[in-house]
Amino acid sequence: MKHRTPWLWGAALAVYAFLYLPLAVVVIFSFNDSQLNAQWVGFTTRWYAKLFADGEMLHAAANSLAIALTAASVATVLGTMAGIAMQRWPTGVLRALPGLVLTPVAMPEILLGVSLLLFFREVLDLTLGLVSILVAHITFSIGFVAIIVRARLAGMDESIFEAARDLGASPWQTFRCVTLPLIAPGILAGFLMSFTLSIDDFVITFFVAGVGVTTLPLQIYSMIKVAVSPEVNAVSTLLMALTLTLIFIASRLAPDALKVKP
Amino acid sequence: MAILEIRNVTRRFASLKAVDDVSLSIEAGEFFTLLGPSGCGKTTLLRLIAGFDEPDDGALFLDGAPLAGIPPEKRPVHTVFQSYALFPHLSVAHNIAFPLRMAGQNDEQIRQLLKETLELVHLADKAQHFPHELSGGQKQRVALARGLINKPRLLLLDEPLGALDAKLREQMEGELIALQREVGITFVFVTHSQQEALALSHRIAVMNCGRIEQVDCPEQIYGFPKNRFVADFIGTINLLPVEVREASHGRLRLAVDGLGEIIAAPAAGLKTGERGSFALRPEQVRVAAAGGHHEIPELHNHFHGRVRDFLYLGDVTVYKLELDNGVLIEALLANSAPGRAKFFEIGDTVSVGWRCDAGVYLRD
Numbered sequence: 190m191k192h193r194t195p196w197l198w199g200a201a202l203a204v205y206a207f208l209y210l211p212l213a214v215v216v217i218f219s220f221n222d223s224q225l226n227a228q229w230v231g232f233t234t235r236w237y238a239k240l241f242a243d244g245e246m247l248h249a250a251a252n253s254l255a256i257a258l259t260a261a262s263v264a265t266v267l268g269t270m271a272g273i274a275m276q277r278w279p280t281g282v283l284r285a286l287p288g289l290v291l292t293p294v295a296m297p298e299i300l301l302g303v304s305l306l307l308f309f310r311e312v313l314d315l316t317l318g319l320v321s322i323l324v325a326h327i328t329f330s331i332g333f334v335a336i337i338v339r340a341r342l343a344g345m346d347e348s349i350f351e352a353a354r355d356l357g358a359s360p361w362q363t364f365r366c367v368t369l370p371l372i373a374p375g376i377l378a379g380f381l382m383s384f385t386l387s388i389d390d391f392v393i394t395f396f397v398a399g400v401g402v403t404t405l406p407l408q409i410y411s412m413i414k415v416a417v418s419p420e421v422n423a424v425s426t427l428l429m430a431l432t433l434t435l436i437f438i439a440s441r442l443a444p445d446a447l448k449v450k451p
Numbered sequence: 452m453a454i455l456e457i458r459n460v461t462r463r464f465a466s467l468k469a470v471d472d473v474s475l476s477i478e479a480g481e482f483f484t485l486l487g488p489s490g491c492g493k494t495t496l497l498r499l500i501a502g503f504d505e506p507d508d509g510a511l512f513l514d515g516a517p518l519a520g521i522p523p524e525k526r527p528v529h530t531v532f533q534s535y536a537l538f539p540h541l542s543v544a545h546n547i548a549f550p551l552r553m554a555g556q557n558d559e560q561i562r563q564l565l566k567e568t569l570e571l572v573h574l575a576d577k578a579q580h581f582p583h584e585l586s587g588g589q590k591q592r593v594a595l596a597r598g599l600i601n602k603p604r605l606l607l608l609d610e611p612l613g614a615l616d617a618k619l620r621e622q623m624e625g626e627l628i629a630l631q632r633e634v635g636i637t638f639v640f641v642t643h644s645q646q647e648a649l650a651l652s653h654r655i656a657v658m659n660c661g662r663i664e665q666v667d668c669p670e671q672i673y674g675f676p677k678n679r680f681v682a683d684f685i686g687t688i689n690l691l692p693v694e695v696r697e698a699s700h701g702r703l704r705l706a707v708d709g710l711g712e713i714i715a716a717p718a719a720g721l722k723t724g725e726r727g728s729f730a731l732r733p734e735q736v737r738v739a740a741a742g743g744h745h746e747i748p749e750l751h752n753h754f755h756g757r758v759r760d761f762l763y764l765g766d767v768t769v770y771k772l773e774l775d776n777g778v779l780i781e782a783l784l785a786n787s788a789p790g791r792a793k794f795f796e797i798g799d800t801v802s803v804g805w806r807c808d809a810g811v812y813l814r815d
């Protein structure tokens with residue numbers, strides 16, 4: 190086996206380079222003292238300064254944050270309920286019902302974007318804007334929360350919930366004093382996950398945003414249509430840092446749901 | 452009046468009757484055991500008492516009041532689960548105080564009761580620990596304390612000692628008896644271990660395939676099993692096929708197939724000519740060297756045999772004996788002589804006998 194190792198190391202290195210070099214380039218050039226993404230001139234933070242003085246950008250960021258917070262909150266409540274239901278209903282037709290919230294997780298984003306757009310415009314006759322973005326983000330986040338919460342519950346001894354009832358706790362007390370504290374890390378992880386998904390989402394938001402409202406990813410897209418400016422590098426770097434931090438925290442809180450291996 | 456009355460209770464799962472027309476009456480202060488092989492419906496019956504499940508037929512009464520439709524949290528009945536089911540996010544103290552919190556008692560009452568209960572189960576020094584920091588025996592005691600703290604009418608225990616090793620189980624058996632005596636709460640204990648049942652219980656109900664086979668005190672269950680299932684399930688027993696030759700008051704004569712006649716303790720309602728089994732415990736069989744001065748002619752049931760095999764168990768040795776005409780019988784002798792594993796060698800001819808009042812006749 191030993192003689193194969195250099196090959197494997199080489200292949201692994203190539204994959205990691207492929208994955209992370211583009212990201213590294215973005216980060217490096219966000220600190221580059223040049224208008225062009227061509228060669229390293231010197232270290233600067235002026236693109237960040239410019240970013241924080243850019244009204245449009247700040248407005249988009251504020252939108253993104255507000256949407257992400259609201260969507261994640263709503264999706265967390267609904268997803269938690271779905272996750273618990275999935276765990277509790279043992280078999281049969283009812284089992285499929287909460288399972289249906291998982292579909293958006295597997296659905297191609299563009300399909301979800303188009304179908305939501307059609308639904309909002311043709312069926313509901315809704316004016317596209319903040320509300321439509323919110324509903325769309327909640328839709329695709331619920332499934333992720335449900336999966337995480339369910340995984341957390343699945344690792345637990347069923348009889349502790351019966352024990353709670355047995356010892357005098359009403360169904361509501363059982364939920365408040367036993368179920369909720371035990372799945373809290375999963376719920377928090379689900380919230381962070383939803384928040385990340387919402388703040389990063391481009392495809393679905395692009396379809397349902399309408400003309401009035403812009404989010405951070407949409408704003409970045411409209412800027413790179415002209416050129417990839419260092420300011421775009423800077424905002425991308427910040428977004429990346431935020432996302433990675435949240436995912437890291439979430440994976441710590443719910444290792445069973447977000448682990449890499451099956 | 453009985454504290455718990457179970458009347459003709461049946462619970463079906465599809466075509467399977469997990470509990471089949473069970474009637475039981477459990478007295479206040481009793482240590483009552485449900486004993487039976489795996490899958491005979493013990494847990495199902497406990498769940499019906501606790502309120503996690505409702506019977507399809509029949510009814511349960513606690514202190515005379517029907518239990519139907521009352522949810523588990525409203526029944527003054529607590530359960531100790533086989534897996535302990537401790538709350539992993541709560542400390543020992545909070546686990547044990549859980550029923551009091553749920554009942555809305557104030558902090559002062561809780562503190563007082565908690566202190567007493569922790570001492571009762573010798574866990575005062577572990578109060579601030581979490582369940583994952585405890586040994587199996589300690590978890591067991593937390594589960595017991597949690598079930599007892601607010602003085603339920605009934606404590607149900609579903610194979611609580613199943614997960615412990617042999618040594619610890621023995622120790623916990625002793626603690627359980629002492630605890631039950633001290634708190635005076637009625638225990639309904641489930642086990643598939645006959646030793647546990649015999650050692651702990653005031654009364655035992657032997658279950659098989661959802662039905663109750665016999666309810667009696669341990670000595671009766673062991674000494675006078677009502678049928679072949681009970682005889683076979685509790686301990687080891689010799690079962691000899693017999694025919695009744697004479698059944699009058701004061702005298703029961705049986706013909707053992709291939710062996711000859713024996714005398715057994717009389718029983719009511721037997722008819723000459725009916726067939727059944729004669730059940731004899733191995734420790735009731737007496738064995739002596741043939742021809743030696745220890746022979747046992749004074750016993751009426753008296754045969755010659757040969758030692759076929761033996762099994763040394765430390766405190767006792769089990770001998771497999773072949774009687775004159777091929778009938779096999781097991782005898783158990785205590786190893787009273789220090790340093791000796793056996794009294795006989797394979798192939799030795801021996802004298803075998805038992806008292807006229809030993810053993811029971813069982814109808815087929």
Ligand SMILES: Nc1ncnc2c1ncn2[C@@H]1O[C@H](COP(=O)(O)OP(=O)(O)OP(=O)(O)O)[C@@H](O)[C@H]1O
Nearest residue numbers: 464467469487488489490491492493494495496643
């Ligand atoms: N919820 C259920 N659905 C279908 N069948 C069940 C259910 N619960 C129990 N059974 C069946 O009922 C029978 C009795 O089960 P039960 O758990 O009461 O046995 P037990 O005596 O407690 O056995 P053990 O000693 O192994 O715990 C078994 O055949 C079991 O498969």
Ligand SMILES: [Mg+2]
Nearest residue numbers: 493494495609
């Ligand atoms: Mg069981």
